[in-house]
Amino acid sequence: MTSLAAGATLDFSLPQQLLVIALCALTAFVAHMALAVFNDGTRPFMLDFIQGRSTRTAATAVSFGLSAGFIFGLGAPMALSTGVLNPWLLFLPTDILGLLSPKKWLAPILGAAWGAVVVFALGGANNLAHDLPVDFLTAMQEMSTPILFLFTLFPVLAITKQFGRKWGGVAGVLELALVVLTMKVWPDMFAGALAMAAGVLMLIGLAVSQDLRQRKADLAAALTKKSDGTAEADGAGGTGGASGTGGAGEAEAAEDPMASLFSASAARLRRYLPLFMLLGAGVCVLAQMHIFGGGEATSFLIAKGHISEAAQVDFYRVFGFIPLIATTALASGAYGIAGFTLVYPIGYLMPNPVLAAVVGAAVFALEVLALSWIGKILGRLPSVRDSSEHLRNAISDSLQLAILFGSLMAANAMGGGLGILIVGGLYLLNEAMGRPVVRMAAAPAAVIVGGVLLNILYWLDLFTPIKG
Template sequence: MALVVAVCALSALLVNMAVAVFHDGVRPFMLDHRQGRMKRREITPLAFSLSAGFVFGLGAPMAFSTGVLNPWILFLPTDVLGLLAARRWLAVVLGAVWALLVVFGLSRATQAAQSLPVDFLTAMQSLSDPVMYLFAFFPAVAVAYQFGRARGAIAFAVEGVLMLASAHVWKGVFPGALSMAVGMLLLVGLALHHDLVKRRAAREEARARGARPPVPDTSADSLFGANAKRLRTHLPWLMALGGLVGTLCATGAFAGGEATSYLVQHGDMVNAAQVDFYRTFGFVPLIGLTSLASGTFATNGVNFVYAVGYIAPNVAVAALAGAAVFTVEVLALTQLGKLFAHVPSVQDAADHIRHAINQVLELGILFGSVLAGMRMAGGTGIALVGGMYVLNEAMGRPVIRLAAAPVAVICTGLLLNVAYWSHLFTPLKG
């Protein structure tokens, strides 16, 4: 509890100081805020409108169903509270109060749910397997999006064979581990090869015309340099934040992603580290470049702190490792910006990774939610969960798609309990 309070209080303070913001859509506006072109009363409603759906539609249901905290329920509200506060001390207080509300509220809600005749929280453990196994194929999906159907099919075939072989040969290892790693190598390799071929062709064309070879655009270097220097000035604050986030991950009370919430719930920290490590590559360009452009870092850094925290042997090591990860990320920002100017296909690959991850997670969570419905009430549970999901689609998605299926499971569980008390439903045995 003390650790969650400290993380939320510090993250709200750093938002107030325009040093770190979690929401990628809010971060670009922080430069205008720092330079006086946008006031707090203008940017706070914007941050709330961008975050509310993720807090109540994704973060809260995910935390409730797994018992594991996540960035959407902790850091998106501290974005808003940090911007709302007129004084730094008030930002600290508001962040701490939010942390207490989350911890006590989640604990009481979980206890109440588990005391019901139909325990839908236990049924929601069915989400873990579809999410974990399908997630292993997101690199193949990204390859298909970026490099076409043929290469996507080849990547999927390679991953599928490796998954089958892993399940047969290394029975104690998660079967998707090797396939996910090789899929990421294929994607990055194809992106680098595409850039090299394109650069070689451009040089040959320039040579044929007698012109100088094209060079990457570095016109933003001066702005990037000033903003990177600002972040280095605030490095002690960011090191403290990285240490706290890493420590929170090491406790098993916090997970950085949708898939890893279910892994951490079952104590599978090694696979959680691997999943969030590969997932990070989809966010490095986005977080790195928005941090350079705005002079405001991300509350979770470039995401590597999650994987480091999961596998740390104890909280002391996790704190030191988290601080070290944030240090390296901040110091490497300038070089990161220059790197992506030279390898645009790798930056494009990151966009496709994020899209592929969302698609795979949506499908895995939907499959798992349908299984949870079946576990609670057989065919009736399938119909209720699936029907609510389809209804959400027809209504224009008032609940975002990633969270729609878990929310449907929770609503189905509550409905089945009402039916039980009304003598209209008998819980399934076992």
């Protein structure tokens, strides 16, 4: 597999700089309007803000509390170590700035300012860090191997949690065999590509099969109940009981407050369809330029030049987030900044920015228009809906281990045993203090802090950098 360059940079062309600045301005404006936010944890709180039961200050505080750790502990370290931008670095800050802005016209200005910081200041910080005696950014590239390979196992974890150890074992053996086969037969391909494809397809197949069996069983039970009820009604000579019950059921459905809320939220989002199409076009073009990765593994794959594999990885992630994004959007009236994230893999594969803009706008339009229909479909497929939650949890579990292990490898590369002591100690201290920094972001943040400390020790003549 192609390795990252020793000095991953954040140097962008003028069109790329302008796009990042414009997109950050747009996402801040959309967040100010409470039409979309990137943080899935913030979205459920948006309904109270939209309906006036919560203040802008309170909404901003929630967004900052849920996002700060990811921005500084994951987004910035990943961008600095790979030279590829990511959504935590771009879109979580614009969530906060957009909600913070008291005026509509100020929100895009604040967003554009953050975009300028990213494309200008971050590159300077990157170059400065690479010139230090202890180059902790280059050391952080050690994270790529555990992230890429352990991430491959997320379908196995999801299958095991949802369908038991037997199916989990089958999936594990299948993925291992496919990884070994890929490394042997197609050495230029990312080894986990086929394995992840097989695992995700297996999970979806098991979930759909279970739902179909359950629907058949429910239908058979309903027919049996109906047959018994008809016989009892004929025997009693009664009429009208069934129709009366049906009328009450229809009235109850018509007055379902959740159905009414979902309908109102979907209608609110459709009113701003042109704005969402512009947002979809911008995100898709950003992905097409290959300066942006939608996830941890994707960032390293794009940095290594494995574009098709990056598209594949982000496509699989979509299955884990469609139900979450659809239901929270329908419940809150606020969509996701990246939608269902389909624009990520589509953008990676587009041949030029113009086509990416057109396709991205069309994808977002279809997503917004189909929200109500998707919500209804998910209501009929409980196992598929559960699979989504298991996928998200499995992605989180596999990445937490991969990032921790990779961070310790980076610590060893930059400082040997002392590096491991500092980075591992900071991670354990964060755990003991009740995780003021979220677990997934704690280890990369510890690498940066550890790198700074090792440089200070070098200047104090207390540490000699390890020669690579």
